[in-house]
Amino acid sequence: MHLHPLSPSCLLLLLLVAGAAEVCVALTTTLHGFRGCAVREFSFVAQKPGCKGLHISTEACWGRCHTWEKPVPDPPYIHRHHRVCTYSRIRHMTARLPGCQPNISPLYHYPMALHCHCAVCSTQDMECETF
Template identity: 45%
Template sequence: MALRWSPSLSLLLFLLLIALSSSALNLRRFTGCAVREFTFMAKKPGCGGLHVTTDACWGRCETWEVRPVGTRQDSVSIIVFVLLSVGQKPIVDPPYIESFQRVCTYNESRLVTVRLPHCLRGVDPTYTFPSALRCECGLCLTRTTECETTV
């Protein structure tokens, strides 16, 4: 049976081409949090490193700041500048700005343990790390997550 070219086949091929070419763009525009495969070097003092592939949380979450009614940025900056210039730490009634900083973080995880190679005598070769089962946009909890970042 020969395949006949038709307008509907052209449309199907066009849509397939668009879907394949836009997948990279979708990741750049993605807002939210998802489980994604991640590879890192597991290491600790006294042992060799081991490349480990696991599931981690990845994404971009909406964050925002709200300035209370009647507060101007200029007045806050002037108050802080004057206090700092006379050697005092600024004591201000919080919040001049209320922040809602959400990060992509683990909602549910399980612990995975691997054995590191070439450990020195007396060094425990086990290395334990979390593997993401579910992720969400939420507050960064320092007891489970490294919340600081460098640019």
Template identity: 60%
Template sequence: MAPLRSGAQGLSPVTLLCCVTLAVWLCCGAHTEASVLNLKRFIGCAVREFTFLARKPGCGGLHVTTDACWGRCETWEKPVLDPPFIESHQRVCTYNETRLETVQLPNCSADVDPSYTYPVAIRCDCGVCLTSTTECITLV
């Protein structure tokens, strides 16, 4: 009996399956591991997918996936002659452009509006921390 052959250059189905599995692992699996390593070293600001639990009193919660700003920005300090003797340049990853989206929360009481509005990041940049869009720590 002749061996079973696939159409891909005379490889057996088992060999072809092994080759495809290896190719997928090398392309996708290795890429995922490399991406995680790159994120640990990433300096900058980017839009990333983020999931949170949207809640408000009188309604049930709803898991929402949106785009948010994420990253680490370069900061530096330099000594100066006048008090406080340090000039700080502390930049944060912050929203530069957003749009608002609204979802309807489940199981709301009759007297509660089920609408929940949240921002979706369109563009993020490293910049000065603005309390209007970002939670900033100003005193330690």
């Protein structure tokens, strides 16, 4: 494993937030090798019936979290503990979609990630069908 030296400013930031369990990832770290949960730029096309699409760039949660399954002798025979990378703090954003029909609101609401963490999948704000 090849370690990259931290710059003085990154080292200072790492020391300041170590107690809060924040991670300072060097710019040379590849996303393929990253483990954990972080805020990352994300682009998508906002669409809804009766309006034209709009390209939006925002911040979203991205990463890989440690999960486990434990055998259980009685049905359902397994205890699942699936942690996923999800929002811990968000800012509610609103965009105005172009070309909407007169009876359609042009407003499109979406979350912008401010901070992310690994947490158990919750059907309140994400799709968990596969878990």
